[in-house]
Amino acid sequence: NAGVTQTPKFRVLKTGQSMTLLCAQDMNHEYMYWYRQDPGMGLRLIHYSVGEGTTAKGEVPDGYNVSRLKKQNFLLGLESAAPSQTSVYFCASSTHGRPDTQYFGPGTRLTVL
Amino acid sequence: GDSVTQMEGPVTLSEEAFLTINCTYTATGYPSLFWYVQYPGEGLQLLLKATKADDKGSNKGFEATYRKETTSFHLEKGSVQVSDSAVYFCALRKDSNYQLIWGAGTKLIIKP
Numbered sequence: 330n331a332g333v334t335q336t337p338k339f340r341v342l343k344t345g346q347s348m349t350l351l352c353a354q355d356m357n358h359e360y361m362y363w364y365r366q367d368p369g370m371g372l373r374l375i376h377y378s379v380g381e382g383t384t385a386k387g388e389v390p391d392g393y394n395v396s397r398l399k400k401q402n403f404l405l406g407l408e409s410a411a412p413s414q415t416s417v418y419f420c421a422s423s424t425h426g427r428p429d430t431q432y433f434g435p436g437t438r439l440t441v442l
Numbered sequence: 443g444d445s446v447t448q449m450e451g452p453v454t455l456s457e458e459a460f461l462t463i464n465c466t467y468t469a470t471g472y473p474s475l476f477w478y479v480q481y482p483g484e485g486l487q488l489l490l491k492a493t494k495a496d497d498k499g500s501n502k503g504f505e506a507t508y509r510k511e512t513t514s515f516h517l518e519k520g521s522v523q524v525s526d527s528a529v530y531f532c533a534l535r536k537d538s539n540y541q542l543i544w545g546a547g548t549k550l551i552i553k554p
Contacts, residue, residue, distance in 0.1 A: 333485065371446075371531060371544040372486075387541070419485055429474060429535055431542065433485030 331355055335420050335434035342410045342441045350405040350437050352420030358432070359425040361403040362387075363395060365416040366436070372419065378403055379425075410441045444469040448532050448545035455522055456553050463517040463548045465506075465532035473534040475499075475508055475515040476542065480529040489517075489530070527552045 336351045352361065359380050364372040374387030376395040384395045392414060394406045403422075407414060417438050421431040449464040467473065474493045478486040490499030495510035506517045515532060532545040 369546050371546040372542075373544075374541060377541070421485075429476065429491060429542075430488050431486075433487065435483070435485050 333420055333422055333432050333434035335418075335437050337437060338435070339438050340440070342407075342439065344411060344441060346410050347406070347408050348410065348439075349407075350418055350420075350439075352403045352405070352422075352434060353401055354403075354420075354422040354432070355401060356422060356424075356432065357400070358422035359400075360423045360428060361397065362421045362423075362431065363393070363403065363405045364419045364421065365389065366419060367416050375405065375418075410439075412441045415439060415441045444473070444534065444536065444543050446532050446534055446543055446545035448530075448548050451529075451547075451549035452551050453548060454551045454553065457524055458521045459552075461517070461519040461522045461526075461550070463530055463532075463550070465515045465517065465545060467513050467515065467532075467534050469513075469534055469536065469543075471536060472510075473536050475506070476533045476535070477504070477506055477515070477517050478531040478533060480531065480547070482528070486531060522550075522552050524552045524554050526550060 333354045362377045363375040378384045378397040381400040420434045423431045445468045476491045477489040479489045480486045490501040492499040492508035498507045504519045529547045531547045533542045
């Protein structure tokens, strides 16, 4: 039981490049989330999903897209990376019955030059 | 809008000292309140929670009491250990929403 895993752990991009962050969970959770963590700002919700095939915008969705084609996977895409997207990205999941308890992955540290 | 405010860190203490990390919130209605902990190099994990006024959440020697009159949920521990060194996040959730609203986090450093 791996819980929530994220790929990759680190990445450096140049401005304008694109990439996809992969999140996978093996707990059969319905809800999945993408957050970004910046110094002094806590966690901010980018996008979330309440089930396979559904996604919704969070607090800071601009510049990101997501897809949830399979229940266990939640992908976060950056189409044209900007330095302002330098951050640590966390994926989390939770069950429908206990949305309070979110299980987090170890994070992806992204630097955009 | 709804928000969570935590004391700024880092908080540096010696082993066996008493710990308090302040958390206050702004929200209408009756939110649920949480403390999450992030150990170095890891993702966040739920430490404790309280769902209504005067509830006390506890886990691993940590406690926090939901005080509606002061809109606070301060985290306390009677005797900290080096292994408690981490970043602690306070968060709230409205009943009508499964999204969590997070504080900025407080880094705790415990020296032996």
